[in-house]
Amino acid sequence: MTIEAIELAPTGVPIEFARGRGGGGPASKRVVVAYGFWLFILSDMVMFSALFATYAVLRNNTAGGPTGAEFFNLRNVFIETMCLLLSSYTCGLGALSAERRHPARFLIFAALTFVLGVVFLIIEATEFAGMVANNAGPSRSGFLSAFFTLVGTHGLHVAAGLVALIYLAAQVIAKGLRAAILRRLLCWSLFWHALDIVWVGVFTLVYLMGDWH
Numbered sequence: 001m002t003i004e005a006i007e008l009a010p011t012g013v014p015i016e017f018a019r020g021r022g023g024g025g026p027a028s029k030r031v032v033v034a035y036g037f038w039l040f041i042l043s044d045m046v047m048f049s050a051l052f053a054t055y056a057v058l059r060n061n062t063a064g065g066p067t068g069a070e071f072f073n074l075r076n077v078f079i080e081t082m083c084l085l086l087s088s089y090t091c092g093l094g095a096l097s098a099e100r101r102h103p104a105r106f107l108i109f110a111a112l113t114f115v116l117g118v119v120f121l122i123i124e125a126t127e128f129a130g131m132v133a134n135n136a137g138p139s140r141s142g143f144l145s146a147f148f149t150l151v152g153t154h155g156l157h158v159a160a161g162l163v164a165l166i167y168l169a170a171q172v173i174a175k176g177l178r179a180a181i182l183r184r185l186l187c188w189s190l191f192w193h194a195l196d197i198v199w200v201g202v203f204t205l206v207y208l209m210g211d212w213h
């Protein structure tokens with residue numbers, strides 16, 4: 001094709017190169033989905049940052065009620081933390097298995113991730129139930145309100161992640177590892193790893209520092 005034969009867009013740029021801003025046309029769906037999901041994760045991080053800040057301000061406002069040192073069981077919290085961190089490892093192995101088109105191996109790692117996540121939630125729910133039974137519910141003081149809000153919000157995210165994992169595993173069983181399903185699995189793994197990062201902050205700020213208080 002000669003230069004004279006190339007039709008120009010109103011801007012003077014050849015139409016052949018005028019699609020999109022990168023010269024190669026619109027970005028692929030995989031890139032667009034990943035970009036949008038990163039924005040979602042960043043917005044989630046902003047929310048958790050606000051909850052961390054609120055907890056840091058209210059952690060000493062016990063209103064004469066119990067402190068964290070009176071209720072926190074670091075042994076159980078350590079087991080809880082190891083379950084979540086190990087689930088992140090199995091999640092990564094599952095993602096690698098999916099990328100290499102090994103559905104059976106992915107389902108095994110997905111099942112392990114699910115079990116570890118359920119154990120995490122059971123330990124957390126048991127802790128909450130014990131605190132409420134001992135008159136240390138979220139309405140008892142500003143400290144407890146901030147504690148239940150921060151830790152409970154993270155727990156809800158874990159529960160939502162497990163529900164999403166069941167849905168994705170069902171899709172893999174029914175349809176196989178198609179491109180669209182792989183994109184969803186990638187987004188889910190990013191979400192799960194982000195929850196691990198948030199929990200490290202919770203473990204440090206809430207439990208370790210709270211137990212020393």
